[in-house]
Amino acid sequence: MGANLDITEKLQNYINDFGLSLHPVQQEIIDYNKTLGDIKRMQIDPTQCHFLHLIIKVSNIKNVLEIGTFTGLSALTISLALPDDGKLIALDKDEETNKISLNFFKKANQDHKIQTIIKPALESLKELENNKFDMIFIDADKMNYKEYYEKSLKLLNKGGLIIIDNVLWHGEVADEKNNDKFTINIREFNKFVSEDKRVEQIIIPLGDGMTVCRVL
Known part of the structure; x- marks a missing residue:
């Protein structure tokens, strides 16, 4: 019976050598985030960048909503994978990190594809209720994951994808034995999604774990 490999740093470097290369501005964001201290954990892992790139390409995704943008690595990753007429709406409430991400988007010549909205995501989601998306990426405050998920389901085209980070x-x-409020919240959210008959879903152990849901 097969088993998952433990990915050592040496093996990860080997995988990187034979996989997709990051865009120079993606690498620039990663390098910038390293200067931010512990808050850099809010960034997705490069392996997740590659996964998002591939899933967008193979699924012919054109319209994407992102909930939680930070300094723009996931948003830039998504935009680079989208076709020229693709569109990403990125939601975040932090004006300072938004300014930083906009500079990166412009530097990568992707700013024409990306619209940022700066306010609490639940407010933005209400305003977007007449829009439809092919994919929604959720990577924001964990205590609101279930609300983001429920609202996302209403915004997706049939067969669309919801991808949730940090699961x-x-x-x-x-x-x-770990019963802090965030762990309990994520644990309960995972159980809820696994029992949701509106989607079929898997958890992929990339980065801090990603759930991929396909709307039925």
Whole structure:
């Protein structure tokens, strides 16, 4: 019976050598985030960049909504994968990180594809209720994950995808002794999604864990 490999740093470097290369501005964002201290954890992992790129390409996705943008790595990743007439709406409430991300988008010549909205995401989602998307990427405050998920379902085209980050929560979701509020919230959210008959879903152990849901 096959088993998942433990990905060592050496093996990850090998994988990187034979996989997709990051755009120079993607690497610039990663390098910038390294200067931010512990808050850099809000960034997606480069392996997740590659996954998002591929899923957008193979699924012919054109219209994407992102909930939670930080300094723009995931948004830029999504935009680079979209066709020239593709569109990304990126939601975040932080004006300062938005300014930083906009500079990166412009530097990568992707600003024409990306619209940012700066306000609490739940407010923006209400305003977008007449829009339809092919894919929604959720990577924002964890305590609102269920609300983001429910609102996202109403905004997706049939067969559309919801991709949710941080669902393994540093591995703590599997530790029954860990009962802090964030771990409990993610654990309960994962259970809710796994029982949701409106979607078919899998958890992929990339980065901090990603759930991929396809709307039925």
